[in-house]
Amino acid sequence: MTEKSKILVVGGTGYIGKFIVKASAEAGHPTFVLVRESTVSHPEKSKLIDSFKSSGVTLLYGDLNDHESLVKAVKEVDVVISTLGGQQIDDQLKLITAIKEAGNIKRFLPSEFGLDVDHHNAVEPAASFLNKKVNIRRTIEAEGIPYTYVCSYAFSGYFLSTFGQQNVTAPPRDKVVILGNGNVNAIFVSEEDVGTYTIKAVDDPRTLNKTLYLRPPSNILSFNQLVSLWEEKIKTTLEKIYIPEDQLLKNIQESSFPTNFILALSHAMLVREVSTTNDPSSGVEGSEIYPEVKYTSVDNYLDAFV
Numbered sequence: 001m002t003e004k005s006k007i008l009v010v011g012g013t014g015y016i017g018k019f020i021v022k023a024s025a026e027a028g029h030p031t032f033v034l035v036r037e038s039t040v041s042h043p044e045k046s047k048l049i050d051s052f053k054s055s056g057v058t059l060l061y062g063d064l065n066d067h068e069s070l071v072k073a074v075k076e077v078d079v080v081i082s083t084l085g086g087q088q089i090d091d092q093l094k095l096i097t098a099i100k101e102a103g104n105i106k107r108f109l110p111s112e113f114g115l116d117v118d119h120h121n122a123v124e125p126a127a128s129f130l131n132k133k134v135n136i137r138r139t140i141e142a143e144g145i146p147y148t149y150v151c152s153y154a155f156s157g158y159f160l161s162t163f164g165q166q167n168v169t170a171p172p173r174d175k176v177v178i179l180g181n182g183n184v185n186a187i188f189v190s191e192e193d194v195g196t197y198t199i200k201a202v203d204d205p206r207t208l209n210k211t212l213y214l215r216p217p218s219n220i221l222s223f224n225q226l227v228s229l230w231e232e233k234i235k236t237t238l239e240k241i242y243i244p245e246d247q248l249l250k251n252i253q254e255s256s257f258p259t260n261f262i263l264a265l266s267h268a269m270l271v272r273e274v275s276t277t278n279d280p281s282s283g284v285e286g287s288e289i290y291p292e293v294k295y296t297s298v299d300n301y302l303d304a305f306v
C-alpha cells in the first residue's frame, strides 16, 4: 500500500476547516494544522485544538503574515489544504509564494468549498468575492502548482438549519420566504461529507489538476422541493412568501454589507441555476468516483430538526 500523504490544513480552526482536519486524521493521514499562537488561548478554539491533539494532529505555529513560518510548515508535508475564510482569499497569494519556495508540494487545495467560481452567475457584491477565488486559481495554474478545486455548493449546516431565513435558528414551521420562483436546482452537502470527499481527493490521480464537484444526486433539489419535503416531515403546510428575482436584485442593491452579500450569494445559489453537469476534461463528480461514501442525504439531514 502506498503511504498516505502528509496533509497541512491552513485555517483548520475555522468553520469548514475543522471538518477537514477531522476527516484527514480519521482517514489515517499524518495531519498538521497551522495555528496562530493567539488562537491557542482562545476560550472556544482551545477546546477544538485539544480535540485535534487527542486525534493525533500535529500543531504547527505560524501565521499567514509570517513567511518563514509558512515555508517551514509547508516543508513538513506533501499536501496543503487551505480553508482560510472569506476575508483571507487574497492573502492566499502569500501561501502560494511559500509553496513555490518550499518546492515539495504534490497537491494544493485552495479555499473554495462553494460555487464553481469559473462558471458563476453572481451579481455584486458576491461576484467580486467569487472572482477573488478565480484569481487564486489562475495564480496556482500560472505557478505550475498541482491542484484540486473543491466545489461543494451550500453547506447543509449553514443552509438547511435555517432554510436561509433571516434571524431564525431552526427551519421554518409557519411561513417561509422563497427567493425567485423556487424551481431552480440547488445543491446541499453536509460539512462532514465535504471533509470526507476532500480528503479522498488529495492522493487521487483522477482529481489532479481538476475540479472535484460535490453534487450528490439526492441532494440536488429546488427550494420548492425542499419545502415540500420539510412540510411532509412536520405535517404542516407553510405559508409561502415568494420574492421575485427583480425584487431580490433591488433588495441587494439597496441593502448594505453584509446583508447585500448574503442576498447576492443566495441569489447565485438559489435563483440562478447552478450547472449539474461538467466537462470531464476539467472536473470529476465526487459521488461518482467515490461511490463507497454513504453521503448524508438532505432527507436524512432534515430528520434531525423534526
Ligand SMILES: NC(=O)c1ccc[n+]([C@@H]2O[C@H](COP(=O)([O-])OP(=O)(O)OC[C@H]3O[C@@H](n4cnc5c(N)ncnc54)[C@H](OP(=O)(O)O)[C@@H]3O)[C@@H](O)[C@H]2O)c1
Binding pocket: 010, 011, 012, 013, 014, 015, 016, 017, 034, 035, 036, 039, 045, 062, 063, 064, 065, 083, 084, 085, 086, 088, 111, 112, 113, 114, 115, 152, 153, 154, 155, 158
Ligand atoms: N458553501 C458554503 O455554504 C460556505 C459557507 C461558508 C464558507 N464557505 C467557504 O469556505 C471557506 C472557509 O470559510 P470558513 O467560513 O470556514 O472560514 P473561517 O471560519 O472564517 O475560518 C478562517 C480560518 O482562517 C484562519 N486564519 C485567519 N487569519 C489567519 C492568519 N493571518 N494566519 C493563519 N490563519 C488565519 C482562522 O484562524 P483562527 O482560528 O486563528 O482565527 C481560521 O482557522 C471559504 O472559502 C468560504 O468562502 C462556504
